Amino acid sequence: MFKYLFAKNEDIPAGAAAVFFGFSAIVWFIVGTGLGSFNAAKLAFPDFIYGVEMLAFGHMRQVHVLAVILGWISMAFAMAMMYITPALGNTKLWSEKLGVWNCFLWNVGLALGLFLLWMGVTSGREYSDLPWFIDLVVIFGVLFPLGLNVWMTIKTRRTQGIYTTNWFFGAATFMVMIVFLVGNSPEFFSLTGLTEAYLTWWFAHNVLGLWITPVAAAISYYIVPKVTGNPLYSHRIGHLHFWSVVVFYSTPAAHHLMSAPLPEWLKSFASVEGVLILVPAIAFVSNLLLTMTGKWKMFVENVEIKFTISGVLMAIPLNMQGGFQQTRAINWYIHGTGWIVAHAHLALLGFSTFLEAAAVYYGLQTLLRRKLYSLALANFHFWMLLIGFTTYWISMTIAGLIQGAGKIYEVPYIDVVIAEHPYMIARWVGGTMVFLGNCVWLFNMWKTARAGTVIPAGRLPHELAYER
């Protein structure tokens, strides 16, 4: 891939950037989940590693979070944008060279940022932990080139309309830049106090709401119709989804700080808007499930659909939790407990990861013109992810309910720690399964690139039979 950095744009084969992004994403996924498993081990067995500052929990926790968000999830998004946006516009990527450079700078910048973070160079703000000069690299070296490629590819498309997926891609790349610029302003301008606290969570909420959730959904708007051959059930519901994301998902940031002394009107407003997140959620889930009409056997037989529809189905509990857990009636009980950790993993490891995994599976096969090396390994990956995640989610939800009860009944904290111990072990086991599944995935995709059945021109990957 490095040889394309200094090649002429015309000489770079179409899809090079997407392939580069795809494999980078898988590697970052392994790194991120490996760190997660390592951290979970320390919560279950506190004397597992000690005496080394760089291996302390407080130095590694945020590296896990950002490796997964900015490495795995966002790079998988970039990969999807690099092949889906041109495909839907019946054209080529605006600049393959920009894409290759984008991926290169992304890997270098993220590795540098995470290394600094690991050393302890942090802004001390959750999700926007990176110090401000790394934030500037992310905004101008990573997000802007990505957005530019997406917007220009949409502009130079050779189709009349713009398909739903591309509305989301175009809008989300724009919104995420605004979110990074505004959300990190406490660091750029040394803003303090409640403004800083609020903007921290404004960032954390909107990076989820205006970047991860809509882009993940946009991917499934492409994968499901493309693989099943069914047209999207309703473009109008797609409109409803898009506009309600922009209007409702961008406003409830304050619901992350329901127990902080923020203005009461802000918390009430955020809480009401937070329930309205169910509007885009229901629109999205119903649209995708109805698109599956008549093709449900593919949920069992086809690996991309299996991943995508599992992700879509997980959006149901995700949004039911998300919509209601932030209301005052429920938030006082579960705020700050493992319930929230479980919910965050349902969003990122459940819902969104399954959609991105499908995009990477499908995209790499399409771009490399190679059929997936092994269906058995892909199924193994799927079940390791699903069982591992479910183990994690159930154990953390139970731990959270224990913590919540301990909190309101004023149980001495150490008794809560003792009660949580078995669930901490279960969470570590679940997380480790996800990590091992991903290692198998990388092997499978590597073998696909090297030894997968060649897909003849004019055929789609899922139309071919597996050889293994």
Add this chain to the structure above:
Amino acid sequence: MAFREYKIGARMFGLAFGTSMFITLYMPAVDISNVSVTATGLHRQLSFGRMGGFGYEDMLLQGINKPVSVVIKTDPQSGAAIEPTRAYVYEAGVPFPNGLRHPRILGKGPEALSMSKGRISESSESNGAVFIVREVEQNGEMVPYIENATAVRGWAPSATLAKVSEADRYHVGKGKIMFVREGCWWCHTLLPEETQDWQYFGAPPMLGDFNGENPTAFGSDRKAPDLTHVGSRNSSREWMTLHFFNPRLVQPHSIMPRYDYLWGDVDANGNKINFKDWYASYDEYSAGKRVYPPEVPEPSKDSEARALIDFVLNLK
């Protein structure tokens, strides 16, 4: 591209997104900026200094260029005994917190008093200054303000530090950096909830308790007790020392990591700390082969451990 819908759509998008940003950014900003700082808020920012996380004055988060909190018992100018007073010593070159750089964020009352009675505009970072928090009654309400003791009382930073014993110095500013760098706030919140927490962890904070503080490091995940008022619950330096070195010494079921690496190489007496021997003895102790655990070394006065303990003890 010549679709009229897309022009309408782009404008509608701008309207929707812009309205959302107006409600969630501009309106709260106006509300929050009208809040006047409390005495707690003044104490907090003066003890932490400009930045508790990454900043130009302390790029690698080593706790350098931070103020020292001290308890003054004799007037550094006259030498007369005075009521013990909490003061914040900013030596020359230590950056001021936001309340001093931009007094507007203190709110109307405290800003005016800090300027007129407190004479904070006469302080400069290049010369350093000593600050104290004072309160006066105005219209039946106690209004706090910052007093530049260097201008008002003639307390020079170096003379003040010279008059204060080691036991009355608290490296709270450096400790906040340790708190952030070591990720204490991933498990310990700094925000008691407005539900029933106040019965167990103490009163929830007020709106003006944070003006001038960055980062607030509230934390979101409570794997461990809230620390906002921990210094009031447990003020034992000895307990904190044992607990940071190895939490299992005082709480066998704790899952907190050991922070023994914050001790550095030598203890308070200048003796090299032999961690290897300590671990071996501790393993014997936890296996039941020893009656008592090995002795925990006292942290040296410049160690990161001491600063972190100072910070925690001052969370009241």
